[in-house]
Amino acid sequence: MSTIKDVSKHSGLSLATISKYLNGGNVRDENRQRIDEAVEALGYRVNRNARSLKTNRTMTVGVVMPTLSVPFFGSVISALDQTLREAGYTSFVCSYDFDRNLELEKLRVLCNNNVDGIILAAQYVSAKELNEIRNARGSEMPMVLVDRTIPGFVCDSIVIDNLNATYGAVEQLINAGHRHIGIIVGPLDISTANERMVGYRRALQDYGIHVETGSRNSAGQHEELIQIGRYDFESGYREFNNFMDMENPPTALCVTNYDMTMGAVTAAHERNIILGKDIGFVGFDAVDLCRIVSPPLSIVEQPTHLMGQKAGEVLLKRMTGETLPHPQVIRLKSHLHNRIYKE
């Protein structure tokens, strides 16, 4: 592999001159040609490791996500990547596959590999650990959280207005006449899941529906209308069935992410329950799905593309050292596709 020294020899110019030219500096026209020719002849390409060692910048960004098997994150990443690429950065994506240790490991490896910034959809990692990671190098690593925030960790974040998302969904169900409404949320230690639950509670409250919901069945057991799943297919499937097996099942249901929506729809299908007709239903994210099933589903769609774009923009500002007012938290509105069932 040829180095800048070879280019120097081939062109008869000094290292400094070559380097300067290669980094956008001015050289005499004659020398410009000689360098170009030498580079071409030798097939020279800069060694990024050497450059990074010297400059302390890699022009790469690490993206850490809980999984890559869900369209939601794929779509965020796509927009993110495009925004960063336009500014000359390359993004490297890692998934931690919902594994706590892996999440930490990936973050550490990225820092060590000297990315210039990190985009993170955090799940298990604590504020303490994040602070440690962010300051592992001399200066503070630029970082932007997406989709989820970590309580106690002060950081730029791009999130959905989750509260209003479920508020709107539940409100719609109430307007359709429902009073006994169930919800399947994700693990409450994920901020997103928690906020969605709060939105649900508040909607009920505002409409004067008793929130400490659930009734008691004939055995006197409390029948809880807030079920906590794990954001996966099985949770949606299982909790849907649990709801329907209650003595006094809800007449409407809100399911708050993609996989759980898929699970719930599957369970409904197996029980011959027609969503939207037999019970009220609002799902999340599965926009494709709502074109397929019949009747169409009401779905909350999240602005994944915008989210990725904003995250990229904020990170870019931080990386170029632009002084921003304290951590920015951008809250994006989701969109409720409201399909009303008609006979």
Added chain:
Amino acid sequence: MSTIKDVSKHSGLSLATISKYLNGGNVRDENRQRIDEAVEALGYRVNRNARSLKTNRTMTVGVVMPTLSVPFFGSVISALDQTLREAGYTSFVCSYDFDRNLELEKLRVLCNNNVDGIILAAQYVSAKELNEIRNARGSEMPMVLVDRTIPGFVCDSIVIDNLNATYGAVEQLINAGHRHIGIIVGPLDISTANERMVGYRRALQDYGIHVETGSRNSAGQHEELIQIGRYDFESGYREFNNFMDMENPPTALCVTNYDMTMGAVTAAHERNIILGKDIGFVGFDAVDLCRIVSPPLSIVEQPTHLMGQKAGEVLLKRMTGETLPHPQVIRLKSHLHNRIYKE
């Protein structure tokens, strides 16, 4: 940020000794402790750029995929990552979003960033370009193709036995009594798509069904039973409708990837055509989906996990310089979930 020199000063030992210990060498017990203590006290972490500059290895692998919004690739990546991680490598994923230029760019950037190996699901890039990229550095960059091969590019590959996948699917349709069978394939310059078409043709041939299929409509136009889509939702949607609008539409259909299957199912739904009942149907990949729709769909499931794992294993062997017999092409069997429609 502290360096190995600081550790040296703090511990009173030489650079060479520290480095040796940090890389698994033996030092006296007493020194071991002093180094550990110094590292801890200073929060020292090796600078990977410097290390890579010296060793010419990064312990990272680049993974290049056409998209991250499809579960198929997410699942391959997950298995891949796990396999590589167990061997001490970190994988960085890039998507080229079905963009030809981006595909090239991502590959080049990865090579320049000095990954130790590359996993690629190639689409537009030519054998010539790939050879160039593979040899851009002094030695040949270890590389494994997944899911797709590039004609003329000699390389380890892990692919599906696509021919038998569609052969089996079509055979099943034939056994169910169909004779006028359509197929929606992907762009024929993707090896995978091409092979799937060949499997379709061969099945028809073997069962003595005229292959240069399609009939003529009343206007004398040829009605083609092989439709070429672009592996996306819209293609599936559009081509399904085209088939159904024919004067003499096929009585059964095979759709050969995830997105197109989704598109076709959606179109069928909108036309009130019940797949499996009104027309024979076999889709690809959408395993979740077939639990949802009614009646269940017949689906070809690809062994994504195994594919990722094998790809990782082969790449590891190449990277560690293990001499393998000439390029290995591993062909994995897919699995046909055969759901027979009963009244």
Added chain:
DNA sequence: GCACATGCGCGAATCGTTTCGCCTCCACTG
């Protein structure tokens, strides 16, 4: 024709590691 500003080119130091070859020291053997 002279002094001065300006634009370019160059030498050399530096980034943080690894590694080669040599040296020291100690324990063991005969």
Added chain:
DNA sequence: CAGTGGAGGCGAAACGATTCGCGCATGTGC
């Protein structure tokens, strides 16, 4: 007790780039 061998430590030279400060031309204004 001298000789030997092996383990572990050390100094110094890389790896391939960037960059600081200096010096040499060339061009400008008087």
